[in-house]
Amino acid sequence: PKCFPGAQNPAEDLEDTQEKDKSIPPERAEEAKLKAKYPNLGQKPGGSDFLMKRLQKGQKYFDSGDYNMAKAKMKNKQLPSAGPDKNLVTGDHIPTPQDLPQRKSSLVTSKLAG
């Protein structure tokens, strides 16, 4: 379908829009695609939440109470561990000593030097 400048385009028509009608800048078209997929996306991408996440890289949360209760609950089974998504910092993820990076006991030489 022919698209007119200024028309509101649903996400599925955007592929056509980009090729046929240059008056909608590609960046705006991409923005519309994103908003269609994630309607609850915050208004300020560069704002506080986004930057705070960047500043908190590496943060692990540990509550000894949670840890001991989880250990007690599972006394016959394995200790709770990180699971596949190690970057999850809230909720059920309880960092355990097993999750912490192990100090390298021997030096593995870089393959660039091989």
Added chain:
Amino acid sequence: MGWKMRKQTGAGGGNDIQWCFSQVKGAVDDDVAEADIISTVEFNHSGELLATGDKGGRVVIFQQEQENKTQSHSRGEYNVYSTFQSHEPEFDYLKSLEIEEKINKIRWLPQKNAAQFLLSTNDKTIKLWKISERDKRPEGYNLKEEDGRYRDPTTVTTLRVPVFRPMDLMVEASPRRIFANAHTYHINSISINSDYETYLSADDLRINLWHLEITDRSFNIVDIKPANMEELTEVITAAEFHPNSCSTFVYSSSKGTIRLCDMRASALCDRHSKLFEEPEDPSNRSFFSEIISSISDVKFSHSGRYMMTRDYLSVKIWDLNMENRPVETYQVHEYLRSKLCSLYENDCIFDKFECCWNGSDSIVMTGSYNNFFRMFDRNSKRDITLEASRENNKPRTVLKPRKVCASGKRKKDEISVDSLDFNKKILHTAWHPKENIIAVATTNNLYIFQDKMN
């Protein structure tokens, strides 16, 4: 065979440079261990040494072979000179913070004596490493055997003076200074002052000034942390000292601005002397505008007259005398502008590309995806796209320029945007300070290219 000059959109000062594969370092296999991911590449001031840092906290230094007079068609190769573990993973129990051992930056000190010195940093700690050669050792001790065991004193009947005898070259790296506990946030840059006595380290919100001899003190010279963290709107992304003016430095931000500061103006340089910012067309503003304007690297030209910044889609050259817009803008991969939605979803939009100048400041280089890298000749205004790939590894064969087809009919030998491999990113490149020799890092391999001689 070979690529004829007239078919090439070549980049080169005066006569176009013809780039040829020289060497590739690293494992061939596709299964890349995290530790092997290269995180920084840097030539030293003479270009004789080339250092790499990786995610596993290791540094590998290559040394250029002495030129062989009989082999006039190629320059010396780079071979492994030294390798050592610079940083180890740590856990800050007080703050519950995991500290990666990844080497974020390496910067060489100019050579003052027989030894070489470099600074390497991870997110929290900067270390000064001394790399020295040992090519002789004392032999002929009276009380010790050659293997170090002590002799029975009763068997010693004569006295002799130990002498130095030549031995196989041994290169030793030792940490001489450890500069720790000065950064709450993650260090992104280090830069050595032209006075060769001090250096700066920058994290997301603060910049500190150190003296190379003093590890228990550093001075905070920039602090952009707001009183209320809810009001945080931008972070520091890179910082560098001016190459000649020892009181001048710049820092770039996630909002696409660069601030030039003069340390003579005040102890705390929170107020900039100059603010470099290109005005934005408000009608073009989108959700992505700020993210793609974030500057991932800033580098002064060797002359000190210009600085170059890299944002997600472009490289900009700024004249230090003009704050309101760059003097040159080069599009690295403009075809990605219509892919920003998926690049946001796969996090590629946050990739931090670096950029570099050639020795004469006439050409700039930066990386892209699909193991492509780009060069822009500032004089001829020509640009070229090349690929770092083991398929092109015949020495002295000129690299074939690459072309990405943005839309429409794809010509033969072109690659369409949708076929690009976004996992193959070239974030780190370096240019020899004097020669046309470049080091290009793919995820886990280091490529060295040279211009074709004669």
